[in-house]
Amino acid sequence: MVVSENEDKTFSRAISERTADDLPDGDLLVSVAYSSLNYKDALSASGNKGVTRNFPHTPGIDAAGTVVESGAGDFAAGDEVVLTGFDLGANTDGGFAEYVRVPAAWAVKRPDGLSLKESMVYGTAGFTAALSVLRLQEGGVTPDSGDVLVTGATGGVGCLAVGILAHAGYRVVASTGKESEKDFLMGLGAADVISREAADDQSGRPLLKSVWAGAVDTVGGNILATAIKSAKYGGVVTCCGNVASVDLPTSVFPFILRDVRLIGVATPDCPAGIRATLWQKMAGEWKLPNLDAVTIDSSLDELDPHIESILKGGIRGRVVVDLSR
Structure with missing residues (x-):
């Protein structure tokens, strides 16, 4: 998804084809399996410059997927990771795309007990x-x-x-x-x-x-x-x-x-130790037995009405974006 600023200062969004070379620098290139829709994403997707300063831009403050390329010793190709917080999807191209490139410090290895999709139900x-x-x-x-x-x-x-x-x-x-x-x-x-x-x-x-x-x-x-x-x-x-x-x-x-x-409670710059602890809790003692009850499935192409709905307070639960659909 690419959100663009038009000449008349309005904004439009479209599903577009880009290359990995269009992505910002970073330690990890991640193939995104799932993302999710947050209120902040809807603001960015609507051109809110309090969230995103420069356009064109790809929103998505959450992403979960598989490392394709790694320049960091803590991660290797094939590792499944969860990405939340920091600048992802705000002013750095985010998870509403098949690939993201991010600093290694933004990634947490998928904890045992959570699938990639379940990690994005949380997000x-x-x-x-x-x-x-x-x-x-x-x-x-x-x-x-x-x-x-x-x-x-x-x-x-x-x-x-x-x-x-x-x-x-x-x-x-x-x-x-x-x-x-x-x-x-x-x-x-x-x-x-x-x-x-x-x-x-x-x-x-x-x-x-x-x-x-x-x-x-x-x-x-x-x-x-x-x-x-x-x-x-x-x-x-x-x-x-x-x-x-x-x-x-x-x-x-x-x-x-x-x-x-x-x-x-501010999560974007939460220290790595607390971040890892909380993901382990969500995968273990705090894992909800009924995650499906709070989940709305969507493809990238189907996101527009969900974006409008969340801005109006009309979403119940979590919209999970399947990048393979």
Whole structure:
């Protein structure tokens, strides 16, 4: 997929033929088997210069495939690898192509327990969800601490956070604006599903009733502020998204009166050690038994409607792109 900027400053995308010589420099040439669609990819595919500065460009912040050429001692031709984060698909040509070329530091060898396709069901969304759960645990939130809220629960990060938390023994309350998706979320392990409005307090009060031992917020804005104001003493709230708003309308009171901790979750430059640990967890103790339930299969040619849908908040789960189709 090549996204181009037109003379009238609009953008268009097309499936085009390129050569390996068109790819940037890097240690590894990887034949891509699968990629996945993230909100960031949809922005890049629509010409958002906050994500991608220069066009033409190939989006795709996730890729999984087989090393074809290696200039790095840690990898050899034939190794299966997972690529997420760093600059892939942002300003470096990404996974919506049959081949990518990347620095070796961007690659993780496919962990035993995950197929290449399964690794892309997780992708950046799953990695973000897993890192959020890790941050909750590091903050002392255990299954015995109480309910954990997940906002934006039908999205990629949200649904995988619901599944990982439930699989790890937590009682999860999922918040969504899609009433029709209650059965989907309960099937992933949510103990309860609440409306978006129930997670979006409009009273303006600086503190609310203590409810949540922890929260994984994927949307930002007032919903994040509500989670913070509703956290129990010592509660931990993680933050990884801004689709609702980049603003955070709250006060210092939850922090200085309830010892609430707000932890940002950023995955692009996550250190290699944590990255490897989390992929092992997703392949092992945190591997969901029902990954197919969150998966929408697509070819590269079929991506356009999914791109438009994810920009409007219409995607449930994860769109996995099969580069062989």
